[in-house]
Amino acid sequence: MLVVNHVTKKYGNFTALEDITIKFTNGVYGLLAPNGSGKTTLIKMLATLLFPTSGEILWEGIEITKLGEEYRNIIGYLPQDFGYYKNQSPRQFLHYLAALKGIDRSVANRKVTELLELVSLSDVMDKKMRHFSGGMIQRVGIAQALLNDPKILILDEPTAGLDPKERVRFRNLISEISQDRIVILSTHIVSDIETIANRVIMLKDHKLYCNDSPSNICRTLEGKVYETWDIKTVTQPYFPLTQRQEDGRTLVRFVCESDCTEVARPVTPNLEDVFLYVYRDEAI
Amino acid sequence: MRxxxxxxxxxxxxxxxxxxxxACLLFNIVIIGNSGDKYADFVSAVSKDTGYIxxxxxxEKLARIAESGxxxxxxxxxxxxxxxxxxVFEGYETKSIxxxxxxxxxxxxxxxKLxxxxxxALQKVVNEKAKNDESLTLYFAGATHYRHQLLFSTLMGWLLTEGALVSGLLVLLSVGYEQIHGTESIVYSTKKGRQVLRPKLAASVSAGLGVFALLALLTFLIYFSVNEYExxxxxxxxxxxxxxxDLVTGNRPFITWYSFSILTYFMAMLGMGxxxxxxxxxxAFGIGMWVRNSYIAFLVFLVVNAVTVVIPLQIPQTMPVGLAIKYFAVLTPTLLWLKHGIWFTDGDIDIVWKHFETLGLVVSLVVLTALCVLAVNHFKRKDFT
Structure with missing residues (x-):
């Protein structure tokens, strides 16, 4: 079990994260928050790139800074801004990272080929990455994160740059591999985690806002989300969520704390509704 | 190792x-191209028959040689x-220097007192040299000073400069490689990520030394192919x-602490280099660890070296502390580099230490190694924002 225990991270006078406590067991955790809310700080602390100002992060009861190599050996990490060596091929790059992950050369040979096939890059595995598209680079990033068959897979904005087909493939892959490991998936794209996350962690004002299953989180808006073709008829205070064009008309989805059933159709809230409503005061 | x-x-x-x-090699070739001295080549060729003592x-052998034109x-x-x-060492006394x-x-x-x-101590060396008639060797006769300066001062000096710059560049490139390519997060979060500086240091140091050796090899291959030393x-x-x-005492013999032939002196200079x-x-490694951007780090590397030269000159040497700074500064890499032309000799007015180059090298290596160990340890707990 991975435990974040009363962790605070400060940069001088600025508090990036305040008193965060989360327990992670096997499964997919969606870390959902707008930019600048401390997602990446938390992710970087889990990847040992940042150290908490106070509090501790424990793996199987032992502080990860004390475990050092032992802990880093079981994590796979895809950072938000994934850098790579332009003049190397994916195969060369993954072999370098395999060496850094302490993977035996013969195992690395097999694993690198397997993973590049898994992310559909086998036909370009010996081509220099200089001319790769953003999606291809992101797939190299996903492959490198899986190199050491990690017990904790940390993915920061993993679907950035992927086309819709690749995005679906990625979600399926995560679902497949999440049975016996912890997958922490940080994103501000709700659809990335809606279907695959067992739990969703939301941060607000640099603090933990909630850590619950998607259905429980959606339940917080139950009976408060409506849709209408004519928003002007809604007289109570409301918060608009989304708009959809259909047959030249606009269908507005909104949250209203009071009963609007006379002028609008109540609908089942989804994670995106909660996200938009919770972070309504912040730039998303 | 992988x-x-x-x-x-x-x-x-x-x-x-x-x-x-x-570019360095081209520069060295230009220096060599302008270095020809037919008389020195003649002396070297003649000494194959006459010997150098x-x-x-x-x-007798010189008298038997006949030449024309x-x-x-x-x-x-x-x-x-x-x-x-x-x-020249017979009756030569060093105390006055x-x-x-x-x-x-x-x-x-x-x-x-130092x-x-x-x-x-140098007097004893001079007495020994006198006893062994060490000065009674030919070298390049009247072309000696020019040839000695050309090889051991000019060419070796530029080679050391190039070696220092290229090794500094290689180290800073290696240390800053992940920052340049945006791969810090990936590399430093791997199992060996926080230890990667050791292989990085080893690789960049060996690359630096290797490139210096390669430059020296090519430069001297060309130099000795156009200048006769046989x-x-x-x-x-x-x-x-x-x-x-010597501007203070006037021109004086080239006195080395040990007896060096041209070959052994050349090898010693290369080793010291x-x-x-x-x-x-x-x-460079120490600087690269504190300054993340490789380009700025290289600038700091140059500034640090310049400051090492400037500080002893700026502090008034009428004060004991000024003298102390001057004498200790000689033991730093930059001053050692500047004084490469008098390595293995008694040195000059700025030097109170016997075997200053060896002492300076040891002191520099110890201090800089300690600095690097500190930097590596600091790196293990460094935040990557």
Whole structure:
């Protein structure tokens, strides 16, 4: 079990994260928050790139800074801004990272080929990455994160740059591999985690806002989300969520704390509704 | 070891590094191209027949040589220069050099004693050289000073500069490689990520030393293919024909602490050069650890070296602390580099230490290694924002 225990991270006078406590067991955790809310700080602390100002992060009861190599050996990490060596091929790059992950050369040979096939890059595995598209680079990033068959897979904005087909493939892959490991998936794209996350962690004002299953989180808006073709008829205070064009008309989805059933159709809230409503005061 | 090879490959596939090496080599070739001295080549060729020791046999063999044209002029010049020469170390006393230095610097107390001790020790060396007739060797006769300066001062000096710059560049490139490519997060979060600096240091230092060795090899291959040395390799560098220009005491013999032939002195200079390049590599590594951007780090590397030279000059040496800074500054890599022309000798007015180059190298290596160990330990707990 991975435990974040009363962790605070400060940069001088600025508090990036305040008193965060989360327990992670096997499964997919969606870390959902707008930019600048401390997602990446938390992710970087889990990847040992940042150290908490106070509090501790424990793996199987032992502080990860004390475990050092032992802990880093079981994590796979895809950072938000994934850098790579332009003049190397994916195969060369993954072999370098395999060496850094302490993977035996013969195992690395097999694993690198397997993973590049898994992310559909086998036909370009010996081509220099200089001319790769953003999606291809992101797939190299996903492959490198899986190199050491990690017990904790940390993915920061993993679907950035992927086309819709690749995005679906990625979600399926995560679902497949999440049975016996912890997958922490940080994103501000709700659809990335809606279907695959067992739990969703939301941060607000640099603090933990909630850590619950998607259905429980959606339940917080139950009976408060409506849709209408004519928003002007809604007289109570409301918060608009989304708009959809259909047959030249606009269908507005909104949250209203009071009963609007006379002028609008109540609908089942989804994670995106909660996200938009919770972070309504912040730039998303 | 695998990581080491990966790191080495990253450096050696850098076009910028090879471009720099090519530019350095071209520069050295220009120096060599302007260095020809037919008379020195003649002396070296003749010494294959006469030997390089100025004894009876040398004069007899020299007298038997007959030349025509320009060569006969050279022969005449050689006969003139070697005629009636005496051992410069016979009766030579060194105490006055130390006294003159003390007088000029106004040094007192501990440093004055060190200076006197150094020249007292050098007197024993001079006496030994006199006993062995060490100065009675040919070297390049009247062309000695020019050839000695060309090889051991000009060419070696530029080579050391190039070695220091290229090793500094390689180290900073290696240390900053992940920052340049945006791969810090990926690399440093891996199992060996926080230890990767060790193979990075090893790879960049070996690449730096390797490139220095390659530059030296190519430069000297070209140099020795156009400048004849075959007959004089075993001639002493403390030959009576060699001298050094000293603005304080006037020109004086080239006195080394040990007996060096041209070949052994050349090898010693190369060895010392490798050590100095290692020092610059360690210095660059230390700077690279504190300054993340490689380009700024290289600028800091240059500034640090410049400051090492400027500070001793700016502090008034009428104060004991000024003198102390000056004398200790000589033990830093930059000052050692500046004084490469007098390595393995008693040094000059700025030097109170016996074997200053060896002492400086050891001190620099110890201090810089400690700095690097500190930096590596700091890196293990460094935040990557």
């Amino acid at each position: 990581i080491y090879w990966h790191e080495l490959k990253k450096l050696l596939t850098s076009v910028a590094v090879w471009g720099f090496v090519a 100025l004894d009876q046999s040398f004069y 320009k060569q006969s002029e050279y022969l005449e010049q050689l006969q003139y220069e070697t005629d009636g020469v005496t051992d 130390g006294e003159r230095y003390i007088q000029v610097t106004g040094s007192t107390g501990y440093f004055a 200076m006197l001790d150094k020249y007292s 007959g004089v390799w075993r001639s002493s560098v403390s030959s009576l024909f060699n001298y050094r220009i 490798l050590g100095l390049v290692l020092c610059f590599s360690l210095l």
